[in-house]
Amino acid sequence: MKKLITLTLLVLFTFTSNVSANEWDKIRIGVEGAYPPFSSIEKDGTLKGFDIDIARALCEEIGAECVLVPQDWDGIIPALLARKYDAIIASMSITEERKKKVAFSEKYYNTPAKFARKKGSGIIISKAGMKGKTVGVQRATIHDNFITAEFGDSVNIKRYGTQDEAYLDAIAGRIDLLLADSIAMDEGFLKTDKGKGWEFVGPGYSDPKYFGVGAGIAVRKNERELAKLFSLAIKVIRANGVYHRINGKYFAFDVY
Amino acid sequence: MFDLHGYFPMILQGMILTIEVALLSLLIAIILGLIGALSKLSKSQIARSSANIYTTLIRGIPDLVLMTIIYYGGQIQLNNIGDFFGWDYIDISPFIAGTLTIGFIFGAYMTETFRGGILAVSKGEIEAAHAFGMNRWKVFVHITMPLMVRHSLPGFGNNWMVLSKSTALVSVIGLHDMVYNAGVAGGATRQPFTFYLVVAMLFLVITGVSDFGLRWANRRFSVGVRRA
Amino acid sequence: MDYEVIFTNIHLYIEGLWVTIQLVFLSLVCGFVLALPIALLAICRSPWIQIFPKTYIYFFRGTPLLVQMFLIYHGMGQFEFVRESVIWIVFKEAYWCALIAFALNTAGYTAEILRGTIEQTPFGDFEAARACGMSKSTMYRRIILPGTFRRALPAYGNETIFMLHGSALAGVVTIVDLFGAAKVVNSRHFVPFESFITAGFFYFCLTFIIVSLFKKLEFRWNAHLRPRKV
Structure with a gap:
């Protein structure tokens, strides 16, 4: 059965890629570079991470040359709209607010958000328990929106560029607390040498009202076709094992 | 404390970029400064007013804000113009945006420096040149320019010192100069102080070398000037 | 162009404006207080005493403000003994880090301005003061320094503007000053051009106000240099 699906998809895909190959022989992709393990910059200046590998794999499936453009998170959507690149693959959650400006592909992964606290601080996740505490989030992310709307009146929020x-x-x-994607924080901070003094606390959040339906690939609204190409390519790499291989490089379980 | 964990080459790479940005924007600033100074001293009202608006605007808005405006806003405007004329997409990369902005800002300061330099050229010299039958262009190239260079050199050197430090701002719009790279290295090794201190020292090297060069130039261009 | 979001977020800009004014004013005051002794040390004839002020001025004028701010904001956290001590209360806040960086920086520039101006004091001023039998401290207090401040005014006006422009860097380290406000509006509504041009407009007005204030001051303090009315 699985083989059949793969085959159908591949046939379907080959068909579309023939049509599109002329249109997209080169895709410029905006990535972030300060969000380990999804995307970070190496000593020699090269980019590395889950987002980066996925971006390269998707381009390969589409049959286009991939040009990765590092861009700060703050300007990542404006730069897409200004045509500095054609798509964003930077763990960007699909939310209603962002859909007003850009179009998304289907999700390529989805993980819940979580708080982390300093070990031994004993902070409890509730309005009363967090009163007067300082929470660090990345500016203009789903986590920023969530904490601002739900806890904005009881905590101090510090917003960071990365x-x-x-x-x-x-x-x-x-800061007393961090709110971020649980996987990003686990692999990029808690499990590393730097984060050894910190631990998760509270439940995993995934309310679609704030957290959307997972991370997708953003494109300009007048280029929805490209989003469809990406959605299809995601299905293909899910089916042919490429996704699984990349996933295994970074995580112990399937993040899809 | 000065264990750089193998990040030093990355910092040096950033330093090369910093120097590139600085030199290129200096070139732009000199050209804009000359145009600006000549406009300010010209007889045309339009040229004078536009040069005045240019210098006033630049001095009124912080370089960092100007840079973000040009990086994002400039791209959008360029796209609009490009669409109108049917051009292909032209990219304003962080490198171009940074270099242009710094060049543009210091063009305004150079305008004032060069204007002062031209005004300091004594009238007698120009009259003498005219008396020799030189035309206006020849007077400018052979008399006004070399003398202006001498008079503007201290101001020019000052502008260059400020300019070379302003290049640090390009890290904010995502260009991988040495400040940006120090941030990456400092974050990865948890030694931000060490890396920023290294970058500070490298900046001191740049300013030190420039200082040396400027002193040499000052001596070279002041040949024949008697000093008290 | 979409200026509606600017108007709905104008309160952010106003709050940011206030933070910017505070930062600039406080750092100028602290910087000046710091600059005076540095400048006075720098004009001492002893080369040993000169080492400290000269190094200070050389470092703060020779490196970018951004790097100085990062050294304090990101750098101080590197040292355990700083993090464990009481002074961490100060370095913990981005606001104080920025303020310290700005004050130290402007102190370097101001000290250099003052040093240069003191050294340019006409020798007759010294001679006249000494002839009146003034002690060294009286001479500096009554004669040299007032004259210095007066003559340093135009250069100090420029330094004030540079400080205003430099203060935009506060927006880089989580502080919501004018530039920080523009960043917040941009990242929420994706209107880079409109949000930054609005911040630019506010900065422009501030610069204009500062320039005219200094013009007024110069008019008063340098009254004796005004061309006489015929």
Whole structure:
């Protein structure tokens, strides 16, 4: 059965890619570079991470050359709209607010959000337990929206340009709590040497009202065709094992 | 403390980029400064007013804000113009945006420096040149320009020092200069102080070398000037 | 162009404006207080005493403000003994880090301005003061420094504007000043051009106000240099 699906998809895909190959022989993709393990910059300046590998795999499936353009999170949507690149693969959650400006492919992964606290601080996740505490989030993310709407009146919110900066300030003791994607925080911070003084606390959040339906690939609204191409390519790499291989490189379980 | 964990080459790469941005924007600033200074001293009202608006605007808005405006806004405007004329997409990369903005900002400061330099050229020299039968262009190239260079050199050197430090701002729009790379390295090794200190030292090297070069130029261009 | 979101978020800009004014004013005051002794040390004839002020001025004028701010904001957290001590209360806040960086920076520039101006004091001023039998401290307090401040005014006006422009860097380290406000509006509504041009407009007005304030001050303090009315 599985083989049959793969085959059908591949046939379907070959068909579409023939049509589209002329249109998209080169795709410029905006990535972030400060969000380990999804995307980070190596010592030699090269990009690495789950998002990066997925981007390369998708381009390969589509049959287009991939040009990765690092861009700060703050300007990642404006730069897409300004045509600095054609798509964003940067763990961007599919939300209603963003859909007003860009079009999304289907999700390529979906993981819940979680709080982390300093070990031994004993902070409890509730309005009363967090009163007066400082929470660090990345600016203009689903986590920023959630904390602002749900806890905005009881906590101090510190908004950072990148997730890495939030980690740095967490280590430095400038913030009491972090709110971020659970996997990103686990692999990019808690499990690393830097995050050894911190731990998860509270439930995993995935309310679609704030957290959307997973991370998708954003394109300009007048280029929805490209989003469809990506959706299809996601299905293909899910089916042919490429996704599984990339997934296994970074995580112990399937993040899809 | 000065264990750089193998990140030093990355910082040096960033330094090369920093120097590239600085030199290229200096070139733009010199060209804009000359145009600006000549406009300010020209007889045409339009040229004078536009040069005045240019210098006033630039001095009124912080370089960081100007840079973001040009990086994002400039791209959108360029796209609009491009669509109108049916051009292909032209990219304003962080490198271009950074270099253009810094060049544009310091063009305004150079305008004032060069204007002062031209005004300091004594009238007698120009009259003498005219008396020799030189035309206006020749007077400018052979008399006004070399003298202006001498008079503007201190101001020019000052502008260059400020300019070379302003290049640090390109890291904010995502260009991988040495400040940006120090941030990456500092984050990865948890030694931000070490890496920013290294970058500070490298900036001191740049300013030190420039200072040396400027002193040499000052001596070179002041040949024949008697000093008290 | 979409200026509606600017108007609905104008309160952010107003709050940011207030933060910017605070930061600039406080850092200028602290910077000036710091600059005066540095400048006075720098004009001492002893080369040993000169080492400290000269190094200070050289470092703060020779490196970018952004790097100085990062050294304090990101850098201080590197040291355990700083994190464990009481002074961490200060370094914990981005606001204080930025303020310290700005004050130290402007102190470097201001000290250099003051040093240069003191050294340019006409020698007759010294001679006249000494002839009146003034002690060194009286001479500096009554004669040299007032004259210095007066003559340093135009250069100090420029430094004030540079400080205003430099203060935009506060927006880079989570502070919601004018530039920070523009960043928040941009990242929420994706209107980079409109949000930053609005911040630019506010900065422009501030610059204009500062320039005219200094013009007024110069008019008063340098009254003796005004061309006489015929």
